[in-house]
Amino acid sequence: MAEEIVIVTGGSRGIGASVCRKLAAGGRTVLVNFARNSDAADELVDEIRAAGGTAVAVQGDVSDEADVLNLFAEADNLGTLTGLVNNAGILDVAQRVDEMSLDRMTRIFSVNVIGSFLCAREAVRRMSTRLGGRGGSIVNLGSASSKLGSPGQYVDYAAAKGAIDTMTVGLALEVAQEGIRVNAVRPGIIDTEIHASGGIPDRVARLQSRLPMKRAGSADEVADAILWLMSDQASYTTGAILDVSGGRAILP
Numbered sequence: 001m002a003e004e005i006v007i008v009t010g011g012s013r014g015i016g017a018s019v020c021r022k023l024a025a026g027g028r029t030v031l032v033n034f035a036r037n038s039d040a041a042d043e044l045v046d047e048i049r050a051a052g053g054t055a056v057a058v059q060g061d062v063s064d065e066a067d068v069l070n071l072f073a074e075a076d077n078l079g080t081l082t083g084l085v086n087n088a089g090i091l092d093v094a095q096r097v098d099e100m101s102l103d104r105m106t107r108i109f110s111v112n113v114i115g116s117f118l119c120a121r122e123a124v125r126r127m128s129t130r131l132g133g134r135g136g137s138i139v140n141l142g143s144a145s146s147k148l149g150s151p152g153q154y155v156d157y158a159a160a161k162g163a164i165d166t167m168t169v170g171l172a173l174e175v176a177q178e179g180i181r182v183n184a185v186r187p188g189i190i191d192t193e194i195h196a197s198g199g200i201p202d203r204v205a206r207l208q209s210r211l212p213m214k215r216a217g218s219a220d221e222v223a224d225a226i227l228w229l230m231s232d233q234a235s236y237t238t239g240a241i242l243d244v245s246g247g248r249a250i251l252p
């Protein structure tokens with residue numbers, strides 16, 4: 001039987017890396033996508049292989065259509081695509097909307113929204129039973145910020161994640177009869193390097209005491225929710241948006 005492939009965008013670091021480790025430990029062949037940091041991707045692939053798993057690193061910017069087509073072509077070469085984790089995401093430094101440049105807004109929406117759409121499109125083209133595929137599962141990474149709005153910090157990012165919530169519901173219904181489940185997780189404050197890339201490396205420490213559980217979450221805790229949504233145990237779950245936020249922003 002051909003290998004079953006799962007693509008994890010932004011799979012080389014943070015939440016994505018944890019998802020890759022867990023998928024590979026469960027016997028899936030994992031395609032670890034990354035944008036620039038090839039050392040991190042190579043290290044993760046070496047680690048997974050040393051543990052007996054199968055993983056391949058593929059560079060590609062999810063907001064670039066040619067890169068996305070190449071990413072999925074690499075998956076086609078390895079076997080049958082059965083899953084996509086739309087995890088690649090970026091934020092920028094804290095700014096008010098009246099300070100934001102067009103360049104920043106375009107980048108935030110291109111990577112977080114268009115990137116997820118392009119990858120979802122390619123996954124559906126391969127997995128939809130209507131199009132000759134065998135079905136599969138897509139999990140999108142939203143954010144608690146879609147409900148909080150992130151004023152004075154990242155309203156652009158929060159709005160992009162709002163689009164992910166809506167896309168999750170719409171696409172789930174669009175392909176519900178085609179063997180594909182589409183779900184999302186909505187993390188709260190998770191201890192990864194994304195906060196440093198937003199210019200606030202100590203954001204987790206600063207916010208901790210204000211969080212309902214008085215601590216941030218770990219990448220593994222988010223990955224476990226993603227793994228469940230990807231699994232057959234979630235066979236009747238589609239269009240769901242699961243808050244993995246330790247209680248942060250659980251109210252509408």
Ligand code: NAP
Pocket residue numbers: 009010011012013014015016033034035036037038040060061062063086087088089090111141142143144186187188189190191192193194195197
């Ligand atoms: P992270 O630690 O900053 O890692 C980001 C990953 O995405 C890296 O592998 C990076 O690759 C990759 N990436 C960045 N831009 C990309 C692009 N244009 N194309 C392909 N890959 C790209 O992030 P994280 O904290 O794990 O976040 C993962 C997801 O969870 C994101 O969607 C984020 O918005 C969401 N989330 C995170 C939190 C949190 O508190 N951490 C909260 C809510 C939601 P390189 O190493 O090559 O740059």
